[in-house]
Amino acid sequence: MKPTSAKLSLLPNMAIAPTPPLRKALHVLVSALLLGAASVPALAATPAIIEKAEPIPAVSPANSDLVNRGAYIARAADCMACHREDYAGGVGIETPMGKVYATNITPSVRYGIGNYTEQDLKNALKRGRAPDHQLYPAMPYPSYSGMTDGDIHALFAYLQTVPAVDEASPHKTELPFPFNIRTLMKFWNVINVPAWEARTDLDATQQRGEYLVNNLEHCATCHTPRDSTMGYNKSLYMAGAQLGNWHAPNITPDEASGIGSWSETDIATYLRTGHLENRAFAGGPMGEAVAHSTRYLTTEDLRAIASYLKVIPAVRTEDTLQPLNTAKLPQKANDEITFNLIDQMKHIEQAKLKAGTAAGGTVAATSEALYLAKCASCHGVDGYGQPEARYAPIVGISTLRRDQPNAVVNVIAHGIEGATNTSPQMPGFKDELSAEQIAGLANYVRVTFGGMSDRQVTAEQVDNIMTAPADVPFLIKNAGWLAWLGIIAVVLLLGLLIWCLLRRMSDAR
Numbered sequence: 001m002k003p004t005s006a007k008l009s010l011l012p013n014m015a016i017a018p019t020p021p022l023r024k025a026l027h028v029l030v031s032a033l034l035l036g037a038a039s040v041p042a043l044a045a046t047p048a049i050i051e052k053a054e055p056i057p058a059v060s061p062a063n064s065d066l067v068n069r070g071a072y073i074a075r076a077a078d079c080m081a082c083h084r085e086d087y088a089g090g091v092g093i094e095t096p097m098g099k100v101y102a103t104n105i106t107p108s109v110r111y112g113i114g115n116y117t118e119q120d121l122k123n124a125l126k127r128g129r130a131p132d133h134q135l136y137p138a139m140p141y142p143s144y145s146g147m148t149d150g151d152i153h154a155l156f157a158y159l160q161t162v163p164a165v166d167e168a169s170p171h172k173t174e175l176p177f178p179f180n181i182r183t184l185m186k187f188w189n190v191i192n193v194p195a196w197e198a199r200t201d202l203d204a205t206q207q208r209g210e211y212l213v214n215n216l217e218h219c220a221t222c223h224t225p226r227d228s229t230m231g232y233n234k235s236l237y238m239a240g241a242q243l244g245n246w247h248a249p250n251i252t253p254d255e256a257s258g259i260g261s262w263s264e265t266d267i268a269t270y271l272r273t274g275h276l277e278n279r280a281f282a283g284g285p286m287g288e289a290v291a292h293s294t295r296y297l298t299t300e301d302l303r304a305i306a307s308y309l310k311v312i313p314a315v316r317t318e319d320t321l322q323p324l325n326t327a328k329l330p331q332k333a334n335d336e337i338t339f340n341l342i343d344q345m346k347h348i349e350q351a352k353l354k355a356g357t358a359a360g361g362t363v364a365a366t367s368e369a370l371y372l373a374k375c376a377s378c379h380g381v382d383g384y385g386q387p388e389a390r391y392a393p394i395v396g397i398s399t400l401r402r403d404q405p406n407a408v409v410n411v412i413a414h415g416i417e418g419a420t421n422t423s424p425q426m427p428g429f430k431d432e433l434s435a436e437q438i439a440g441l442a443n444y445v446r447v448t449f450g451g452m453s454d455r456q457v458t459a460e461q462v463d464n465i466m467t468a469p470a471d472v473p474f475l476i477k478n479a480g481w482l483a484w485l486g487i488i489a490v491v492l493l494l495g496l497l498i499w500c501l502l503r504r505m506s507d508a509r
């Protein structure tokens with residue numbers, strides 16, 4: 001079978017998600033304090049196949065080694081997630097004060113960074129300083145601040161070879177006063193840059209993994225909540241964070257709530273293909289990270305990431321998972337049905353008939369009928385989907401096995417925008433189905449495909465999840481630094497006012 005990722009387009013059409021409302025962060029913090037952080041010994045890597053790295057389109061024998069290395073760094077640092085595959089920019093990163101748009105970083109002199117020297121690029125990446133203005137941290141320079149000079153040198157060489165796009169970006173970042181005073185970011189940078197310091201107790205592979213995770217891939221932007229200074233909450237490093245309607249799960253080695261049960265090969269395979277058979281699926285923002293970045297990494301680098309993730313502190317969060325119970329999972333009807341659409345249609349019709357005759361009007365039967373009517377055309381009667389077309393296989397996936405049904409309810413309610421503009425989208429059902437029906441569906445998929453033993457999601461819970469304030473303001477991630485900007489601006493203005501008053505008083509004397 002081909003890797004599902006092979007079907008992903010190279011042209012992104014995405015919005016970057018991220019971070020956590022303070023409420024959630026506090027909640028997680030409190031529960032972590034109550035439960036205590038469990039420490040779990042690292043699992044040994046089990047030998048298995050990680051599929052081959054996706055070839056990077058820009059890498060070619062016609063280029064110098066330096067340029068090819070730069071193309072790899074650009075993938076590993078996921079520049080395209082925001083600057084798009086052609087580097088012309090345009091992706092808007094939402095903040096409560098307005099969108100911050102990624103700019104054109106092609107060599108266009110007029111619209112891009114054609115006039116940049118290597119030192120200019122270094123300043124932008126490491127300090128958030130463009131030649132004539134301060135950048136907002138929607139550009140992840142707090143993470144990139146740890147990049148090596150060698151990697152920036154290669155990246156600079158590569159960016160020179162990218163075709164110039166001589167077009168003004170259709171969008172301009174225009175935040176209201178006082179957030180438009182970019183210089184204020186310097187104050188924020190003093191507390192929050194660099195985001196990470198390298199640990200001194202790691203072996204060479206783990207160090208490489210640490211560099212990839214913290215500095216290039218900036219995994220923490222999604223997986224770590226923020227603290228009150230709106231830098232990262234380091235005690236909840238990788239313990240999971242809310243991203244609008246998505247939740248980036250706990251990826252610490254905790255057995256109950258994190259990925260402690262995953263082998264290093266499991267982690268590497270997931271990052272390579274976006275899927276771990278009968279275990280986990282990379283949807284939404286994680287699908288994007290895989291599509292633009294991790295599927296291109298060398299197996300060595302993926303293994304380095306995995307070995308590092310095994311030695312980060314385990315944090316127990318409330319978002320615990322039911323261990324996988326393979327015996328309870330449905331069997332694949334057969335591959336024909338998974339891959340042949342006509343056979344699949346027939347299979348659904350038969351299942352509908354069967355469900356209809358078996359239905360005694362119970363909630364479970366109604367939910368099965370609803371699943372067959374609303375979901376089976378994409379995910380299949382047996383939940384194995386159509387992986388070749390990237391219709392998600394949902395059997396056994398972690399989203400269905402969480403004690404808290406938020407993730408699955410949000411997916412059913414809001415749907416999923418495809419990771420790239422050619423990957424399929426999942427419609428949201430919040431306008432079409434009642435809270436009760438969504439609860440029934442959530443229970444049906446959790447039990448039938450997740451192997452959960454009970455049906456515990458209630459309509460009331462669904463209502464709460466769907467109306468929770470966390471779901472409304474998408475991408476709160478940047479609220480933090482914006483709030484800090486506001487506070488700093490007010491302090492400066494107050495200072496100025498007092499200074500003026502004092503001067504007047506002394507003049508009057």
Ligand code: HEC
Pocket residue numbers: 016073074077078079080081082083093100101102103104105113121124130131134135136137138139140155173
């Ligand atoms: C999470 C989104 C994101 C990622 C990933 C990202 N950028 Fe940015 N970048 C932005 C945003 C947003 C801006 C504009 C910030 C502003 O207006 O203050 C920006 C601005 C820049 C600038 C300043 C351009 C100018 O206007 O002079 C450069 C250079 C840059 N990015 C390079 C990169 C490179 C190289 C990478 C990969 C190593 C990268 N960026 C990854 C979001 C991102």
Ligand code: HEC
Pocket residue numbers: 281282283284287371374375376377378379390391392394397399408411412416417418419423424425426427429441445
């Ligand atoms: C039009 C096709 C389509 C329909 C109909 C559909 N889905 Fe999906 N679903 C998808 C696709 C495509 C994905 C994967 C998206 C991605 O790659 O990010 C997905 C992903 C999922 C996931 C995995 C989310 C995760 O954690 O990554 C779940 C669970 C799910 N769907 C449940 C359902 C349920 C329940 C229904 C019926 C109410 C349904 N889907 C209807 C296409 C569909």
Ligand code: HEC
Pocket residue numbers: 017018213217218219220221222223243246247248249250251258259267270271280281282283284285286287288289294305398399
């Ligand atoms: C843009 C946000 C984002 C970035 C960047 C990101 N992730 Fe994720 N990650 C998510 C989301 C959201 C999910 C849940 C996906 C789902 O359920 O379909 C996830 C899921 C995962 C999972 C599966 C966990 C489980 O229990 O199923 C792993 C492992 C993971 N991410 C590792 C990483 C690593 C390693 C990086 C850096 C290389 C990374 N992620 C970068 C958002 C992100």
